Amino acid sequence: MRDHRGSVANVSTRLPRVTLADQVRDFIVLEIAQGRMAPGTPLRELEIAEQLGTSQTPVREAFRELSALGLIESRIHVGTRVRDLAEQDLVDAVPVRAALEGVAGRLAAPRLIGNAGDVRDAFLAMQDVARTDDRLAYASASTQFHRAIIRAAHNESLLRAWNALGIEVMTIMAMASNPIPLEDAAESHRVVLEALEAGDPDLAEDVLRNHVSGYLPGTVHLDGDPA
Amino acid sequence: MRDHRGSVANVSTRLPRVTLADQVRDFIVLEIAQGRMAPGTPLRELEIAEQLGTSQTPVREAFRELSALGLIESRIHVGTRVRDLAEQDLVDAVPVRAALEGVAGRLAAPRLIGNAGDVRDAFLAMQDVARTDDRLAYASASTQFHRAIIRAAHNESLLRAWNALGIEVMTIMAMASNPIPLEDAAESHRVVLEALEAGDPDLAEDVLRNHVSGYLPGTVHLDGDPA
DNA sequence: GCGTCAAGCATTATCGATAATATGTAAATA
DNA sequence: TATTTACATATTATCGATAATGCTTGACGC
Incomplete structure (x- = not known):
């Protein structure tokens, strides 16, 4: 960290x-x-x-x-x-995350053409966890997935800024109040993975921005976690 | 003490x-x-x-x-x-800063219509300092200007992520090697200020992203600082 | 000449103890 | 009764001293 x-x-x-x-x-x-x-x-x-x-x-x-x-x-x-994160904190983090992960997608896509490596592994792990219905473990797996994307960008500043958001805690908190089935949530990451492996920076940025923007708390979305 | x-x-x-x-x-x-x-x-x-x-x-x-x-x-x-930053770090930070400050512009613009408050004050201070030809003081003033924009967005996550980049140090380092006249550098921020006071989120985001993207070290640009 | 290893040194890492203080409670006061 | 004051308590904030460790240098064997 x-x-x-x-x-x-x-x-x-x-x-x-x-x-x-x-x-x-x-x-x-x-x-x-x-x-x-x-x-x-x-x-x-x-x-x-x-x-x-x-x-x-x-x-x-x-x-x-x-x-x-x-x-x-x-x-x-x-x-x-x-720290007790108010809902406002969770809301505030979304556009910031969307921007950062969009940049990450743009930078990472060319490096992940055909084989997303750790990102793919994290995706598979997330699917496994989803089947166990352990929401806490799923939150952790989801964080891992997104962190893997940030890491794949190979940009120290990006990683630093992303870490500063404290995604782990937000994920936990949001998971507690979100009733979406975990398997659906995990599945919603597939499009992100595919965009990265397609290697198109514009596409990857777009898909990631949209995906993360869906993490607004209180709204119904496919991914049960905000991370 | x-x-x-x-x-x-x-x-x-x-x-x-x-x-x-x-x-x-x-x-x-x-x-x-x-x-x-x-x-x-x-x-x-x-x-x-x-x-x-x-x-x-x-x-x-x-x-x-x-x-x-x-x-x-x-x-x-x-x-x-x-913290001693390598040139790669300065390069890496640019797209991250651009994304973050773009978000800041989007969020801040509606709040700054007609009167940018602290941002305007910081701009004026930057112009004053530019006339003294004190590059260190200018670096500080420039950091203040950009931080004022981040603050104006009223988003704790955004401020946290931006702070994590360590802009202060970057600014100081870049100022040392950049020969651009300070008055020109300061003046280049005017368009940012005006975009914010215009209150248009799309415009403000765009202008800020472009402005910050110009901070790539080694390239000649109007603003002598990377902050 | 070159690699290895063993003090010595500079500096940090950790400890145990003490000082300082915010807060809750209850007596004193009006 | 309402308000203020005094005090006890729980917890942090700070200190001074000691332990631990990475780095440097130079001796030593090869």
């Missing part, structure tokens, strides 16, 4: 040499992304520190970063809680 | 009830934005802590946040420096 240099490059060479703060951050992200820490949940520094066997410092650092990323929010001398 | 609470300075306004980490963060942002900390400048925790009269902890927290915001970058156990 916060790579030091190009995260697109060699992940294999970089050993898991991470700070405790990094681990704490990843732990919290996972808890939120998997719905165990619901929006509004208070996060107490010493409690989490004890739970993870660290001191308060790494937890505070993780909080700082997550706060900057908009995943949690703090009030000085009072406390920190999982 | 320790004993200042008793001061009866500003009773009317909200007291500066912020953490030291916040103050350290703001200090660093200002140093970067005004070019006193150039890209690549190493930031040593204890040095800054001593300079500001705090301990290491608040400085580390500020680093974490700024790192998440993309302004600085850290390598574990080695050090932190002002």
Whole structure:
């Protein structure tokens, strides 16, 4: 989520040499992304520190970063809680996502002609998950799919901006209130995949913009998730 | 920096009830934005802590946040420096910025009909600075102008994504290598301002996309800055 | 000459303890 | 009763010190 240099490059060479703060951050992200820490949940520094066997410092650092990323929010001398996204936040994110993923489609399409690689894998995974009817897992899979497209664009700025939106949390929240069958939702991504593998930048941009624009909460759309 | 609470300075306004980490963060942002900390400048925790009269902890927290915001970058156990962008990064950012600022123009235009407010103020400030031939100050003013447009869109997600690009640093770097006269650069923003005040979303989006697309480094364009 | 390895150093990463403070509760006051 | 004040409490904010680690340099064997 916060790579030091190009995260697109060699992940294999970089050993898991991470700070405790990094681990704490990843732990919290996972808890939120998997719905165990619901929006509004208070996060107490010493409690989490004890739970993870660290001191308060790494937890505070993780909080700082997550706060900057908009995943949690703090009030000085009072406390920190999982950010409770209002519907307005979900609405606001849509045009921004549409624009970013449109750019991603444009840049990625020429690289994915005939074989969308990770994007195709993510699509298949999403279909598998859809059959299990696990909405939380589906939200995660959908996020993975869209992230794979962003990654395929090979543009660090794009990835950075997209990450800043905090799609994971939005996806979770929207999934909770959307009753669309998961298999239909997953299937609606096929057209995106096909547009990318067609390799036409204009087509890919258009399809992605439209697809993401359908994520407006409150409206009935094929994809149950906003991610 | 320790004993200042008793001061009866500003009773009317909200007291500066912020953490030291916040103050350290703001200090660093200002140093970067005004070019006193150039890209690549190493930031040593204890040095800054001593300079500001705090301990290491608040400085580390500020680093974490700024790192998440993309302004600085850290390598574990080695050090932190002002984000040093390669030319590829500047190139990559252009289509992303163009898309984001296009959305901003679309959203902001209806709100700025006839009077662009802060955006106009920023434009005038940019013109003033351009006459002084202070390229660093101009870079700052240009960033302000574009940020004002993003703000005018009143979309938190948009602001978040735009901030993540680290425009401040890009602007400073591009200004260093761009020989275009500042007054011409400033003037090139007039069409953007006018499009916004015209209140036409389509026009504003189009003008902004084109304007920002001209920020490709290495090419000769009217605006000396990439921000 | 070249590669390997072992201190030493500079700097960060983490800890445990202490200070500071926002908030809720209840007494004091009118 | 309504309002203010004082205080206790829970939690964060900050500190100073120590541990851990990546980098550099130079010795050493080949």
